[in-house]
Amino acid sequence: MSSHQPSPTLPASAESSALETRSTPPLRRSPVPFNRSSEEESEEPDSEEPDDSDDDGSAGEEDVTGESAECEADVEEEDISINLLDVDLQQCVTNLIRDDACERRCLQGKAGELEWLTCSLGQMSKVEKTTCILTLLGVLMQTDTAERRRGNGEREKFHYYLPFVGRVCRPSFARCLGVQPLTIQRYKKRVRDGNIAAQVHGNRLNKNASKIDLVWLVKWFKEFAAEVGEVVLVRVRMQKTKDGMVKKYYSREDYTLLPATFTWEALYDEMHKFVSLGLRVCEPARSTFRKLLSVHCPNIKIRSAQSNACDLCTIYQSRMRRGASAEQVEELGQHTESASRMRREYKKDKATVHASGGSSMNVFGIFYENEGAQTNYVYDEFVSGRGSDQINSRLQHFIRTVLLPAGKKHLIGYADNCSGQNKNNYVIKFFLAQVQMGVFERINYKFFVKGHTKNSCDRGFDHIRRHVGRYDCWKMDHIVSAVNEAATSSSAVHISRGNEFFKSYKPLVTELYKKLVGVQQYQIFSMEATKPGVVQCKKGPDDEPVEQDLRRKVDGVLTESTKVERMLTTL
Structure with a gap:
């Protein structure tokens, strides 16, 4: 059971990257050789790095002779950083050093060498880069390879060197070359198979x-x-x-x-x-x-x-x-x-023809779970308002036309937390009267938590809203027909002007019962025929009930069932 917002009112009348040019420092050192001195090899302990890690020996440098130095000085420096497009060189080198998780910090203090390597790789195509890595791995695997056993298989172990940079660990070797460690493993397998050429793949049509x-x-x-x-x-x-x-x-x-x-x-x-x-x-x-x-x-x-x-x-x-x-x-x-513009003019003229003062429509829905059907009470604002008397009148009509013919004696009702319509003393007293009269043996009146009141009635309202939005509704008959046709489970009860559908229940239930104290703090209200006039109030499904007897005492006599039946049947 839920009330709906008023339906639509009847009409009254109707990245480019900048080319980075950085000068690179002159190459003052020759590439790192792959031979090692025996003293250096004995000084450095083995590392526990798994799978082809570089843990034995250290790299030495060749002495640069005066003749070679003069030759290097005479060679005109070539600025290769201009070929590194779309990549911030300094940021790339910074990321490589920052992400170095090696215990020896093998990239620390080698920013210039990393710049030379990164710039060189930036000038290569994908195939050239792959060939370079395969060639480098082929040379490294022949320099200082040591065969060790792991389990039942043999393991080749060698050190990793990078041009300009020198000896590094395996993860840094992969990151500096811009590939994944698993890719290095795949390239090593290809070298062992006797092939250092890049595999031709990709860019082929289906x-x-x-x-x-x-x-x-x-x-x-x-x-x-x-x-x-x-x-x-x-x-x-x-x-x-x-x-x-x-x-x-x-x-x-x-x-x-x-x-x-x-x-x-x-x-x-x-x-x-x-x-x-x-x-x-x-x-x-x-x-x-x-x-x-x-x-x-x-x-x-x-x-x-x-x-x-x-x-x-x-x-x-x-x-x-x-x-x-x-x-x-x-x-x-x-x-x-x-x-x-012509469509707006057309609607304006139609609104002029059907002009009837304009009014807001009210739709109140009751969803009957036993049959999966929803009854919608439709009326305009000139018929009546939206208070507790209107709620009780519609409930009385639904009980008389649907529940009583079906022989129902136990009613469970859910509603939203609207205090002006559903959650108030007058509606609770109305249900209490129905139980005391013998219409029902038990009624459980329950409320959703405020802000979380989505229920079956809202699904029916969504059907109505979508259906009405696809049609031009100019008269009350149009809206009633649209509500009826919104869904197979939807039916409309039209309350026209002048109809004595709505009754005044407030004075009667006020005379019969006292006010329920703290109604807004409870979520569940239960009434039983074995306890006439008593309402069991619970703050939640797992809380203990609090009983309140609402029967008034007149001349020492509490409100009796005959009096309740006599007063309500006069309406």
Whole structure:
């Protein structure tokens, strides 16, 4: 049981990256050699790094002779950092040093060397980079490889060196080269197999898709459209910047609209018939057929099946399906502006014809869980308000017309926390009177927690709201019909003006029963025929009940069942 907000009012009248140029420092040291001195090897203990980690020996440097130094000084420095596009060099090097989790901090203090390495890798293509890594691994695996046993297998263990940088750990080796450690493992397996060439893969067409003659397919489709289609001129807006000024240009494009009978299924059948005549062409699949032609023939569309649909609207909307820009939306808005003005004028004239003073509609729904049906009481604001008397009158009608004929004796009702309508003394006293009269043996009146009152009635209201929104409702009869047709489980009870449907229950229940104290702090109210006039109040399903006897005592006599029945039957 829930009340609904008033329904719509009846009308009264109706990244570019900047090219970074950083000068690199001169190369003052030669590449790190792979031979080691025996003293250095004995000084450094073995590491416990797993799987091909670098833990034995250290790298030494070759002495730079004066002759070689002069040669290096005479060679003109080449700025290679300008080839590192779209990457912040300093940030890249900083990230490599920061993310170095090695205990020896093998990248610490080698920022310049890392810059040289990063710039060099930035000049390589993907295949060149892969070949470089494979070659580097092939050399490293032949320098200081030690065979050790792990379990039942043999393990090759060697140290990792990077150009310019020197000896590093395996994770840093992978990160500096821009690959994953598992990729290094895969490359090592390829080197062991005797191949240091990059594996050719990727950028290959699907075998079936590569057999499709796309040129023929597009040519056939255009010829077919020129034969059966109709050319429609569409105004297209373009925007260009000239001398710092943004100028807009308008041009015309020819669109071809195919008849609505030529769906994509029908078009594929036409193409299949053409190929079946003996043409040696590989047919695409149905989904590929539509995908290819939609991309390569954007100016050929299928006309809407609706006879009153605008061709330009069909073209504009089909262009916007894969992502609409602001210009496309504006074009559609300009195209439909005049039609929108006439549509508003049409609705205005209809509102003038059906003008009847305008009123707000009230809908109160009661969902009967036993039958899965909802009864909606509909009336306008001039019939009555939305107080407790209106709630009790509708409850009385529902009890008399639905529950009593079904022979129900136990009623469980749920409602929202609206204190002005459902959760108040007058509705609780009304239910208490029904139990004391013998209409029901037990009534449990329960309330949802405020702010969490979603229930079955709201689902019915959603059906009504969507259904009414699709129709023009100008009269009360239109709304009643819309409520009835909103769902198969929905029925409407129209309360017209002048109908004595609503009764005044406040004075009667006030005379019969006292006020229930603290009604707003409880969520569950229970009334039993074995305890006449007593309401059991609970703050939650697991709380202990608090009993309150609401019967008034007049001349020492408490309110009796006969008095309750006599007073309520007079209404």
